[in-house]
Amino acid sequence: MRIVLVGPPGAGKGTQAAYLAKNLSIPHISTGDLFRANISQGTELGRRAKSYMDAGDLVPDEVTIGMAKDRMEQADAENGFLLDGFPRNVSQAEALDQMLKSEGMKLDAVLDLEVPEEEVVKRIAGRRICRNDSSHVFHVTYSQPKQEGVCDTCGGELYQRADDSEDTVRNRLDVYHTQTEPIIDHYRAQGLVVTISALGAVTDVTERAMEALRRLKGEQ
Template sequence: MRILLIGPPGAGKGTQAVRLAAHLSIQHISTGDLFREHIDQGTELGQNAHTHIRAGLLAPDEVTIGVIKERLARPDTERGFLLDGFPRNLAQAEALDGILADSKSRLDAVLDLEIPEAEVVRRIAGRRLCRRDREHIFHVDYSQPEVAGACDVCGGELYQRDDDREATVRKRLEVYRSETAPVVDHYQAQGLVTTISALGQVQEVLDRALVAIGQGQVDASGASSC
C-alpha cells in the first residue's frame, strides 16, 4: 500500500506516520530523515540540502524530489510506503506522480489530517523543552511539570523555542494554506483523499486512519476498532 499523509503543523503527522507504517508493515519515508541520511553520507544531494538548511532555508524542490526519487527506487519500498513531509507543494506532487508513473505504480490513498487552527496554536505554542535535554518535552496544558519551569526528569530549565511562539506558528499555517493545501486539491481531483479528524487521543486518530484505508472496522456506535 502506498500512502501519503498530509496535514498542517501540529496535526500529529509524525506520530501517526510512524504508527501507521508499523501497523501496515510498510516503509515510513520522512524527508527530514532522508536529508539527515544524505548529509551524514556526504552525498551530492546531502551537501546541497545542507547548504540550504544551514542557512535556515528549505531545500529546493529539485533536491527534495531527488532524495525522494532515490528512496522510492530502493527494493524495500516494493511492499509499500508511507510518505511524511512530501510533497509540500504542487510542483512536488506533480513530480511524485511522474516518479510513480515511471515505475508503473500510483498512490493508493491520501490521508488529510484536519485540525482547527486554534488547536494547532494551542498544541505548538504550549510546548516547553528542557534546556539540558530537548527530548524532555512538556506542555502548559497537556503535560505540566511537577514544578513550574523545571524538567521532571533532570531539573533543567524549561523554555519555549522561537519556532513554537504563536506568531511563528500562525505564519507557518499561512505557508501551509498557500503552498501545501493545494496538494490536497490535486489528489482530491484523483479521488484519493480521505479527510480525518486529528483531534483526540493518538490511538483514536490511528483507528480513523485505518478505517479510511479499509484496515479497520466501525462498530454500531460509529466508533472505530482495529
Template sequence: MRVVLLGPPGAGKGTQAKGIAEKFNIPHISTGDLFRENLKNETPLGKKAKAYMDAGKLVPDELVIALVEDRIIREDCKDGYLLDGFPRTVAQASALCAFNEKIGKLLDYAVNIEVPEGLLVERIVGRRVCPKCGSSYHVTFNPPKVDGICDIDGEALIQRADDSEETVKTRLAVYHSESAPLVDFYHFKDKLINIDGNQSPRAVAADIETALKGGNQ
C-alpha cells in the first residue's frame, strides 16, 4: 500500500504516521529523516542538499524529489510506503505521480487529516518539551504532574521557537498557500481520504485504518 499523509501543522501527522506504518507493515518515510540520513552518509544527493543549506538557501524541488525517488525504489518499499512531509506542493505531487507511473507502482491513497485552525493553534502553542530527554507534554491536553517540570527527569520544560503563536500562524499561512491545494489535486485523482482530526488520537487512528481497508472512502 502506497500512501501520502496530508494535513496542516498540528494535525497529528507524526503520531498517525507511526501507527499506519506499523499496522500495514510499510516503511514510514519522513522527509526530515531522509535529509538527515543523506547528510550523515554524505551521499551525492546529500552533498548537493548540504551545499544549498550551508548557503542558507531552500533545497530546490528537483533535489527533494530525487531524494524521495531514490528512497521509494529501495527493496523495503516494494510492497508500499507511507510518505510524511512530501509532497508539500502540487508540483512535487505531480512529479511523484509521474515517477510512480514510470515505475508502474501507483499511489493508493492520500490521507488528509482535517482540524479546525483555532484548535491547531491551541495544540501547537501549548506544546512543551523536555530539553534533556525529549519527552513531550501539552499544557492542556497532556500536562506534567508538576507544572513546567518533566515527569521523568525533573528538568524545566521549554516551548520550542517553532511553537510560538506568531510562528505557528506563519506556518499555517504557508500551508494554506502551498500545501492545501494538494487536497484538490488528490481529490481530482480520486485518491483522497478525509479524516476528522478533531478527535482523540486513538479515534483518528481507527478511522484511518477503516478507510485504508476500504470501509470508508
C-alpha cells in the first residue's frame, strides 16, 4: 500500500508510522529522516537544504519533493511506502500526485489521525526531557517521574523544551491548520481520506488504523 499519514503535532504520527510500516511490511519515509540522511551523505539536495536551514530559511518545496522522489524510487519502496511529514502543503500534494501518475502509480489511502486541540496542547506542553539524555522523556500527567523535576533513570534535571511551551504549541497548530490541513480536503476530493481517533493506547490506535485500511482495501 502507498499511504500518506497526516495529523496535528502531538498526534503520535511517528510512533504510529513505525508500527504501521512494520505491520504492512513497507518502508516508513519520514521527512526528518530524509533531511538528516541527505545532509549527512552530502548529496546535492542535502547541501541545498542545509544552505537554507543554516540561513534560518524554510527549505523550498522543490528540494523536499526531490528528496522524497529519490527515496520512493529505491528498491524497498517498490511495493509501497508510508509517508510521514510529506506532503506538508497542497503544492507538495499536487507534486506527489504528478510524480506517482508519471510512474503509473497512485496512493491507496491518506490516514488522518484526529486529536482534539486541547489534548495536543496537553500532550506536548506536559513533556519533560532529561538534560543528561534527551531519550529520557517524562510527562507531568501521563508519565510522571518519582520525584518532580528529576529523571528516574539517571537523576538528571528534567526541563521543558522551548518548542514544547504552550504558546509555541498553539503556534505550531496554527501553522498546521493553515498549511497542512488543506491537503486533507485535497485528498478527500479523491476519496482517499480515512479519519481515525488517535486517542487512547498506542496499540489501540494502531489496530484502529489497520482495521480502517483493511476496510478501504476491501472496498477497492
